[in-house]
Amino acid sequence: MKKLSLADTIFIFFAALVLTSSLAHAEKTEKILRIATTVPPITNIVENIGGPLVTVSGIVPNGMDSHTFEPVPTDAKTLAHADIIFVNGMSLEVPTIKLAEKVKKPGTPIIRLANETLPEEEWQYDFSFPKEHGNPNPHLWPNIALTIRYVEIIRDRLAEHDPRHADIYAANASTYIAKLTQLDQAIFACVNTIPKNSRKLVTYHDSFAYFAPRYGMEVIAAIQPASFTEPGPRDIVHIIEQIKREKIPAIFGSEVFPSKIMEQIARESGARFVDELSDDELPEKPNHSFIGMMVNNIEIMTEALGGDSACASHVDAGNLLD
Template sequence: MEGTAWLARFAPWCFSALALCGPVWAAGMEKPRVVTTVAPITDIVRHVAAGHASVTGIVPPGTDSHTFEPVPSDVKILAAADIIIVNGLDLELPTVGLAEKVKRAGVPLVQLGNRTLSREEWRYDFSFPRAHGHPNPHLWPNIALAMRYAEIVRDSLSSLDPGAKEGYAANTAAYLARLRQLDEAIFGCVRSIPEKHRKLVTYHDSFAYFAPRYGMQVVAAIQPANFSEPGPQEVIRIIRQIRQEKIPAIFGSEVFPSRTAEQIARESGARFIDQLSDDELPPPPNDSFIGMMAANMAIMTGSLGGDPRCVAHVDTRGLAP
């Protein structure tokens, strides 16, 4: 051990029984390079890492995260990463597959969703049927789960870079306070919606984990598992259900444009709102995950008969450049 003790002390690597086991940061070294994927995950990581690590998200804004394929320039970014943090639960399969091939030995690949929920807690639905084997990966709209994401990021970065552990802890504590404020506001938003209207019909089912926490019900998701358009029988079923339950609005997204969703709204008598976002952040100064969710709640609440001012007090500011 004496022959390697000096190397373990001065080189950015840890040694166990003479074997390389991963990078560890020391004072004066370049900041750790963190690579992430979709914008909400990237924003959560940036708030935890602020001032201590550099963070690069590789999924461009407005891109369908389920079908995103890494481009050649992403190979270099992933190969240079000191830690890779993804949502997991099969959301970024091409990116995870590439990362596992090109990342350096010992570089952690952290899958937040897989660490947050047990397999028994995974949700399946029309867009993510159990038969296909891929669970619904959209955990982050449930703010309690987003808080768990932040804690896992804190612990992962602290293990990588123990010299900045206190900084990561302080960043996370401040960020969790903002997330708790948002969480409480969302409960208030839902309480302001008439109980009979606390039902969601969305194009892509991004709210499967959101709805049970906040007392809402996902009545239908329009987009099938193959990301195409639903068949005629499914369209008829959804239209009938919306009419029967007198649902005032259905929700889509600019990332998932759909004439079928517009048709369903038109024939059912519901309003079609195509402004919800599950992974695209608003423009500055509210360019943050919290800003995205606050904007979603103002739109959703107002469209379902509640008070859209329910999130007016939430701190939605993004990080300064």
């Protein structure tokens, strides 16, 4: 057998090294699940549970009105390549779901988290989401007990699709649920600092229909009609009278739903107008997370209604990979 030269030996060594690296990279690539999501809270939750084992592409941009959002052609490519698609459901992302059903791979499931979380008899309907229109209020995630159920569903579906890493998804979910439990307890504590007769919410878009009953608050009114236009004069007068009658100290809007009507209602009712609540827009860093969004909400809400806004300052709003 011919003896290898030093140059040949070096060449073979580096070729084997490159091959080993390529195989390792290929194995690593095979482990990555491609996940498509819709609204930013769901995107962030999936990122926390999946960690480095998933790549998550959120279809609805941060700060976009998720009710009126229409997907663009590049979203079709994202949905077509996805291994799993997580949506909220309950009629929130109808155009995106219709597109997903057309372009997705045959084996790719569309997971409707809200539909799997809450039975139909517990769906909420209101001024913004009237029952006669058939579309329930889809904003389950401000209720942290329901968010925890979202986490459990995401964990289980990731494990079904990638059983080799089920223990990692379970560990991430357990850690994240502990963080959510801390947030949940803080929200209860915050509400307890608000005077009882002020634990009432008047919002522009009714994002807190599932939040209020859990934490001992009451949604008095939502300003935005189901048509996503402005309310009529009769509705405005009724809301102003109700705010005066019940002595509501503050009403809440959102930058995602700018409305001069809210300013008028606040001015004529004597209530303070706070336009900083968010139902699905995540805050900027360092707390760019679903938990960070909810901490901001409860601190803003508590301070405006006469409570102690420091009640949630201890909550860890970071992501698991931060």
